[in-house]
Amino acid sequence: MENHKMSVDTQSVAHPKTKGFPAEVSLNRLRQFGMPIALIVIVIYFSLASDVFLTGQNFRNVALQAAALSAVAVGQCFVILNADLDLSVGSAVALISVISAMAMAAAGAPVGIAAGLLTGAAIGLVNGLVVTRLRVMAFIATLAMLSIAQGLALRISKGVPITGIPGSFADLAFANVLGVPLPFLIAAALVVLGFLTLHFTRLGRNIYAVGGNTEAARLSGISVSKTKIAAYVVSGLCAAIASLILTARVGTGQPTLGASMSLESVAAVVLGGVSLFGGRGSIAGVAIGVGFVSILSNGLNLLNVSSYTQMMIVGAALIAAVAADQALTHKK
């Protein structure tokens, strides 16, 4: 007999890796250490440095400002977990703003909201189809969509803002529920919904599997295309919600709305510990990433730091936060 290898009934052997608490939990804990600490550090710093930072009014401010970015980041997180990328969100927000504002002006807020959501889903669907069926790399596909949606938004709006949005809709942006701004509640609900979807549905688990190892997922019979398309549609819907929030805030349909959101949302997601290579990270981290970016910018404004200096400080703070996170995580 040729195969006299030695081994043992492993059931009886204590395994070094199964000792202590499960690896999943410990890794997640560590992974979620650094950024929350960075967030707490800047909150403490700003509280000491500015006397208006730690007020209810300012927190409502920050919450309101962070709402749209959070919404976009939730969708972006789905796509990035899949090892894809959605750069189109920036102008998807603009296109949705224009279309829903026109629909609202013509047929009222509910129709406008529906039109916005539909547009978002359609953009996501096209992105997903282009990436899966035409096998165009996500970067190019969504950059192309960024350009297409921008052109379309400008064409439809003829380059100028759309006015005539019902005041009742615009007022929603300023509504508070139990003292909390409504847009923030919507965004928070979206984060929770995103979390639940990613962790407790088969779609969510498939997204992690496809992002973590596409080949393994495919060989195990998971439909990679369907999973990717679903993630893009989620991203489109989230962009629609963000767009509606922003449209209500500025009170007009804007063909240039949210241009910086493509990169910002990716940054927030990556900052939250989600790997651009897919399959790793959690939406809880993303919320912290959005919080970090938003509070940083709010705090610097409260300290009345000049714009140019702010740019430098924001850059340095991003590096410092992630470096601290990494130092805490891999203490090899």
Add this chain to the structure above:
Amino acid sequence: MENHKMSVDTQSVAHPKTKGFPAEVSLNRLRQFGMPIALIVIVIYFSLASDVFLTGQNFRNVALQAAALSAVAVGQCFVILNADLDLSVGSAVALISVISAMAMAAAGAPVGIAAGLLTGAAIGLVNGLVVTRLRVMAFIATLAMLSIAQGLALRISKGVPITGIPGSFADLAFANVLGVPLPFLIAAALVVLGFLTLHFTRLGRNIYAVGGNTEAARLSGISVSKTKIAAYVVSGLCAAIASLILTARVGTGQPTLGASMSLESVAAVVLGGVSLFGGRGSIAGVAIGVGFVSILSNGLNLLNVSSYTQMMIVGAALIAAVAADQALTHKK
């Protein structure tokens, strides 16, 4: 009977699978088919549709316009092959422009050029160190650097252009050598140099290895950090060359120069068939990617397509080109 295992001399057996041409060549050929074809298609189309497209003057134009983007894309290609990303090039170009213009105004063109190159190398070095030593993800590290360099450029220049560049330097941008614009020659030389470096030096091969499988490269004795840092420095130097070309063209040191180059250079590289996940692709493809983008935009301008429509056409053309490329490449 355990040791009496047998074997046979298989060297004498003819192998059917080594018939035909080597797979290496065929794979590369296929990979390089789609985009050149797309490029040829648009060139033919524009030649038929516009009577000025196929003129020497227009080709000089395109060559001049493509020069800076090519230079940046060469550096970006080094970084992306390494499975990293350099988003900082956009504002690196601006910062280098401001610094070299100031140096030139004070001490003449040679000093200014040296200052520009040094600044570029320094930015690359910092990027590389932040990515490798502080283990900050490339996306965040270079996005942070984008912000820092932008802030610095605006601060140094106080937000206004730096004038006083020697006319002799500015004239270089409009100089022709044997009828070919000098900036284009410089960019072309850079592409060739990049190609040679990637294919015929250890650094180049290490970049492919690290990008292809970081762990395997590390265990094989390749210094991952050094390789990554070197790629970032190359990217910084390329950005410096692009910045000097642009500075000469606009005749002033501009604190907002080249802002779109971050995404454009990544797009050109990806379009050229280089994988964002590293290790695959060639700089020849990148040259074709830059050519495609530049000629597309030039042709659409000549056809007098309205700006909004152009945005949509550019997006659609990107998708079409890549989809065609993919359809030709993977015929599984």
Add this chain to the structure above:
Amino acid sequence: MTDEPASPDDVVVQVRELSKVYPGVTALSNVEFDLRRGEIHALIGENGAGKSSLIRILSGDSRPSAGVLRVNGKLEHFSSPQDARRAGIVTVFQELSIVPALTVAENVVLGNQPATDLLGRIYSRRLARERTRSVFQTLGVSIDPDCRAETLSTGEMQLVEIARALLLDAPVLILDEPTASLSDSEAARLLDIMVRLRNAGKSLIFVSHRLGEALKVADRITVLRNGERVETRERHQVADTSELIQMMVGGRLERLFPTPNTNIGGVLFSAEGLTRRGKFEDISFAIRSGEILGFSGLVGAGRTEVMRSIIGADPLDAGRIVKHGVHFRVRDPRHAIETGIAYLSEDRKGAGLVLSLSGYENIVLSAMPRMFRSGYVNWTRVRAVASEIAQRMRFRGQLGSMTSTYSGGNQQKIAIGKCILSGADLLIFDEPTRGVDIGAKAEIYQLLHEAAEAGAAVVVVSSELPELMNIAHRILVMSAGRITGSFARSEFDEKTLLAAAFAGHAGANDKAPESLAA
């Protein structure tokens, strides 16, 4: 030869005139193959013979260039593994397909996640865990379903994949080298399960380079050579492994193991008190020039971890290393290569090879600094040097194409070639013959022998005890992170070695599994 067609309703999977051509490579030509209901059909052949290519077509992962495939008499054109699953064919592929960041339980239910609601949308962690536990129990493994898959050793990952396939309870189960990284008891258990499934009427295709396994469980055996079917035989028509080998390679037989080198020099390398907390403790050993030192132990004993720390891939908490009388600390793998220590990883896909590069480049990867001091790479030289090594390794394939297209065994040969070429005089080989055909094994043993003869010190980590007993001058046994025995060649004895392997597991049931008692 039993080639007469079986009665149609007996045949579950039928393949006729199947060919598969890759650019420049004919992986399969005109292959005929039948899988009957309720049989275990072994598929054997050298590395690159086309076994996995056939399996990939049967399981919908790739499409044939020509030929037909029928499942239960119905013509099928699979376009994805999903299609094959729907038709009742489930496969464990040769290359591991594990999602590292997910838990073990999630990997086991991958593609088949249990749901709690009627629509099947809500994922049930509890059910996933339960199902994982129960299938693990059948397999006799004790991996925690909640730990991350990336922390598993290669063998454990293999078990997870097998569990995934078993859970589906499909009528046709295909296993491509499932035992390559399993230890004997796990492999034996798997073979038992296969027999049970066969007896329950399932059909199985089984690939293995361990010919003994094929002879033990198969009802029929098909031999492939160079992409063609040599023949299919009933089990009782095959006398022994040597007959199979003859069918596989179609030629003359020679010895598998070389006579050990007798020219042993002075101590070349020694490790003193190496410790990495939680992984291994107080590992000390010395190795002389010309010597082959075997490392034996159970799966998860910590051998790989020790080797990785020696080359600086993982940190050490304590201990030091002495080479040629100089003691130093290895900073990183590059430093290890510079000081003449080369390492072959047990995980060739993850840590051994750059699959996107050609074979040429992988072979010279570690030797580059030595070969091209100026930094300029001379491709003519690369090709010449790499071709020579590949020829010595009896590599079959095209060195110029991407390594990802090579058969598993050929990839292994490239990885070994890289270590040999690095010019190191301490060679550490972790499972060097995993997934390698028997002819190539002989070749690898010969290479190890030659390296030792040329004065190198060779460390071989292997789970195959007979292999170590035949090639090593000495064997160290590790158990639960400690060295529990050291044996000179004259003391080699399976029982003693096994006892040492169990020594570290106090409180465990200390007797060797029955499968080894015979």
Add this chain to the structure above:
Amino acid sequence: AGKPKIGIAMPTVEGDWYSAVLYGAETEAEKLGYEVVVLDAGGFGHPEKQVDQISNLIVQQVKAILTDPIDPATLDGAVRTAHQTGIPVIGLGTPVISANIEPDAAATSSQCQLGELMADGAKRLLPNGGTIAALAGPPGAYWATERYACFVKSIAGAKIDIVAERNSEEDPATALSIANDLLQRFPKVSLFYAADDTYGVGAGRAIQQAGRCGAVQVLMAGFGKAAEDTMRGGCAQFVVAQRTVLIGRTASDLADKLARGETPASRLVEVPFLSITPDHVGEVPLADIRQPADWKP
């Protein structure tokens, strides 16, 4: 083939100002019998693209080039090349000033004068002095820098303090967030300076949200529809508007004259401004400021 061409090189084609100026220039040029080629540099971050635009237009042998320079100083080389081929370059909104080249012509409303008029507005709104927070425009954009610099210079001595200034992208949502933060930091601020109506609408919304329209005033340049709504809603108190459509028309006229080899009466046409307050918001000659709603660029 056919009609002679006039080229227009724009920094961007998004927003009220750009649409209106394009409308003026395009319709006038078309009326004069030209085909119009409009190029877009995609924003203020790409001065180099504008140089490309000029050379792309030269290749097309346009009769004249209208351009709104991102930064006038960058066009030196490009204008020189144009002159070599005999193509005049006309400033559209901002003159093409350069060190070495005699400007051909320009139809402008001086950015500096606009800043001064805004300073007058500030003095009117804050007769007893007060504090200003400035949304100063996109970083590095010539028009914004120049406008703001002159504004700052001419409010000097009026007991008006600028307590904060920010440069940001031209996006109303971003402007809104910044205005929000500044209101938080400086609750007693009396006036927001907004570089144009995109920023102004953002500031107006922020103040509206805080329920302080009127208590905190808004001063902006530009009078798009959204700006008008803001003013009518009581959240903007003073607008200095350029007669954008008129600027475009005048520039096209100048181009036509130069292209036909005529010498225009004046090479540098200053198009006067409109100062708009809530009292006479209904009396604004909108035809000079905005394109009709059904016009497509």
